[in-house]
Amino acid sequence: MSQFQSLKVASVARNTREAVVVTFEVPEPLAAQYAFRPGQYLTLRAQIEGQELRRSYSICAAPTDRQLxxxxxxxxxxxxxxxxNEELKAGDYIDVxxxxxxxxxxxxxxxxRHYAAFAVGSGITPILSIVKTALATEPQSTFTLFYGNRASSAVLFREEIEDLKNLYMTRLSIVYVMSREHQDIDLLNGRLDGEKVEQLLDRWLDPAMIDYAFVCGPQDMTESVIATLHEKGLHKDRIKFELFGAPKGPRALRTGQDARKAPGEHCELTIVLDGVTRSLTIEKNKDSLLDSALSQGVELPYSCKGGVCSTCRCKVIEGEVDMDANFALEDYEVARGFVLSCQSFPVTDRVLIDFDQET
Ligand SMILES: Cc1cc2nc3c(=O)[nH]c(=O)nc-3n(C[C@H](O)[C@H](O)[C@H](O)COP(=O)(O)OP(=O)(O)OC[C@H]3O[C@@H](n4cnc5c(N)ncnc54)[C@H](O)[C@@H]3O)c2cc1C
Ligand code: FES
Incomplete structure (x- = not known):
């Protein structure tokens, strides 16, 4: 089910000067719907200064914490x-x-296995859930976490990370990299980017030891770290990543073919969502599949509309679409026909997309 539910905010706790941890109350009848896997995110919706805003935030608990x-x-x-950070408080209700x-x-x-994670700033949130779950589930596995921040005052979940370190003394290594606070080991000063990861893999952790790597942060960091991991011999199937944002402006990637040549042509679009099928006629060269459907009153899941979050992911069952930016789907998903509906435009006269398909 992709619909929003209004959830009560149980608490808003300050974690650093710049970040709060928001915990939601999940009523028992919704418990199954809000069960999650480590690393997943929630899309929140709120009216702010008269405008509806949607944003995605990763869940920073492990499934076993029983906290959303x-x-x-x-x-x-x-x-x-x-x-x-400034207005939200316990007792408020927010769409989730x-x-x-x-x-x-x-x-x-x-x-x-040996896992490695590379996180910058708030990119630690899904990683925290992944580290906790990996170490609790796999007693023979080990984890190295590289965590980049401006200074120690900006480190999110510092205490929780230290607690994890104490719990898994021999299986968890944590390496803090600081860009504006001097640390004794020179290697650990600077920004956690591709260049720094190259040095870390030369001197701290042998890349051949890494079975899977997780990378999370802003686009430039994520892309440069992934490039270094490739160069160091890690196959892309072994690298999982999540972008927290991509620059606005010209779209960076294109896949598929250019559909937008003849204005005014129409496409019969069929949408399957939550087991319900709807059909509509849309213009081929105007808006994305998502915007075309929204403008006709069809409520579809989305958050960033920028090709980053994958909330609008669906599978093309019939017809062909042209996808612009894709910062979210992996190659194997695209190969199986998954697209981001916020970035996809119809190529053929008929297109059937299904939001209920998982694989
Ligand atoms: C899957 C996913 C998971 C995420 N998880 C987290 C998480 O766990 N924690 C977290 O903190 N964030 C997370 N994010 C990022 C989050 O969704 C938001 O993008 C982030 O909070 C910024 O939203 P905002 O409305 O505050 O900023 P926006 O108002 O969207 O602005 C974003 C940035 O652009 C700048 N900006 C705004 N307007 C303009 C303009 N007109 N011109 C130039 N620059 C401008 C702002 O200064 C700001 O730096 C995640 C994102 C994704 C996609
Ligand atoms: S809405 Fe975020 S990728 Fe489409």
């Missing part, structure tokens, strides 16, 4: 994050979409 909570870091002039996202892994008690 997110950490929201305030960005300068960031509309939603500033509101959440059920957990979503594929930045996750099925951990298996039989496995003995």
């Amino acid at each position: 909570r997110v950490a929201i870091k305030r960005l300068n002039d960031g509309a939603f994050s500033s509101w959440a 979409m059920p957990p979503d996202g594929h930045f996750t892994m099925a951990f298996d008690p039989q496995q003995a």
Whole structure:
């Protein structure tokens, strides 16, 4: 089910000067709907200064914590994050979409793996859930977490990370990299980006030891770290990533073919969502599939509308579409026909998309 539910805010706790942890109350009848896998996120919706805003926030608890909570870091002039940091309080109700996202892994008690994670700033939120779950589920596995921040005052979940370190003394290594606070080991000073990861993999952790890597942060960091991991021999199937934002402006990637040549042509679009099928006629060269459907009153799941979050992910069952930016889907998902409806435009005269397909 992709619909929003209004959930009560159980608490808003300050974690650093710039970030709050928001915990939601989940009524028993909704418990199954809000069960999540480590690394997944929630899409929140709120009316802020008369405008409806939707933003995605990763769940910063492990499924076994039995808590639904997110950490929201305030960005300068960031509309939603500033509101959440300054105005949101316990007792408020806020619209929350059920957990979503594929930045996750099925951990298996039989496995003995070494995982590495590279997180910057609020990128720690899904990683925290993943680290906790991996170590609790796989007693023979080990984890190295590289966590980049400006300074120690900005480190999210510092205490929780230290508690984890104490709990898993021999299986968890944590390496803090600080860009504006001097640390004794020179290697650990600077920004956690591709270049720094190259140095870390040369001197701290042998890349051949890494079975799977998780990368989470802003686009430039994520892309450069992934490039370094590739260069160091890690196959892309072994790298999982989540972007927390992409620059506005010209779209960076294109897949598919250029559909938008002849204006005025129409497409019969059929949409399956939550078991319900709807059909509508849309213009081919105007809006994305998502915007075309929304403008005709069809409520579909979305958050960023920028090709980053994957809330609008669906599968093309019939016809062909042209997808612009894709910062969210992995190659194997695109190969199976998944697209981001906020970035997809019809190519053929008939298109059938299904939001209920998982694989
Ligand atoms: C899957 C996913 C998970 C995420 N998880 C988390 C998480 O766990 N924690 C977290 O804190 N964030 C997370 N994010 C990011 C989050 O969704 C928001 O993007 C973030 O909080 C910023 O939203 P905002 O409304 O505050 O900022 P916006 O108002 O959307 O602004 C974003 C940035 O752009 C700048 N900006 C705004 N308007 C303009 C303009 N007109 N011109 C130039 N620059 C401008 C702002 O200063 C700000 O820095 C996640 C994102 C995704 C996609
Ligand atoms: S709404 Fe975020 S990728 Fe489409």
